[in-house]
Amino acid sequence: MDNDIAAAPIEQNSEAFVDLPSLGETASPEPLEDIAVYEGDGGALGLDAVHEVPVKMQAVLGRARMTVSELMSIAPGRVVELDRKVGEPVDIFVSNRLIARGEVVLIDKALGVTLTEIVHEDD
Template identity: 45%
Template sequence: MSTTSTVVDALAAAAAAAPLVPAAVPLGAVPATGAPPADALAVVAGVVGPVSAELAVVLGPQVAHALAEGAGGAALDPAVALRPALQAAAATLGDGVLEPARVTTAGLVTGPGSQVVALEGVDGTYAWVVVRERPGVPPQAATPSLPSQRGASLRALYDVELTLTAEIGRARLPLRQVLDLTPGTVLELDRAAGGPADVVVNGRLIARGEVVVVDEDFAVRITEIVSAPDAV
């Protein structure tokens, strides 16, 4: 891939992510004049598709402070809070699957082959978006079909009912606060507003999605299937 196409992709990805990065002012995407601090917090996720790459949002001091303050003083999980920004950036690369986000440091996501774009506000740099292509990632091979005997055995289980739960967040409270709950009490959850809901089947996380309304009923649109190692 040429340097020119990589730069254009990085700018487009950063521009798409900019409105979804927590900031007190509007942010614009401009080519970075230098690398972000190596010890700055970064949220990174891979994209697997026609264009396979690693996308990262590196937090500047203002964004890191905003997440630490959270809502009502409760800190927000950076991987949850910045996933919408990563999803928007991933959409500019075409069809693909965004892997689960993880938190690391800028020094581990910047390096040879990476393109860095600064997200600038009126008073300085708030964050950076890093795009690094994964060269030579082959399309996944077709999954071999199951033997007919095994397939027949699985079909016998198709009508077994499972309990599916959509979870938008959790909170831990001491017993005294639980006993003091009354109608109108507001509970702060461990998710940012607009963050994905967990889809759980019989206690096991299988997917994440966004809450929508269908015919005046709540529903969940699946945005990510969680692989077995991440289903914790």
């Protein structure tokens, strides 16, 4: 049987490929022209380049555990008991990492959260 696929020439578009270093090689030190970098007084890179990166932020009122059959029977008007008490702080997550706690507030008929505590990684 002929193997036409193996014999067919592969067309390459030079714009679609980027030269990457092989294992053990060092990349060439070409500057990244599309990224604006701010160097502060100490010479450290600033955060200006990432200010516009979108992140997912969540305010978690509480959690509940239930079986699949309980989940399937949920209907409008059903009350789901959460693991928090009224007045307890809500957890604020950014990209699935706990960063703060706060209180639920009402602002012009919309819910919001006032941050009351910043959570550090060592907490």
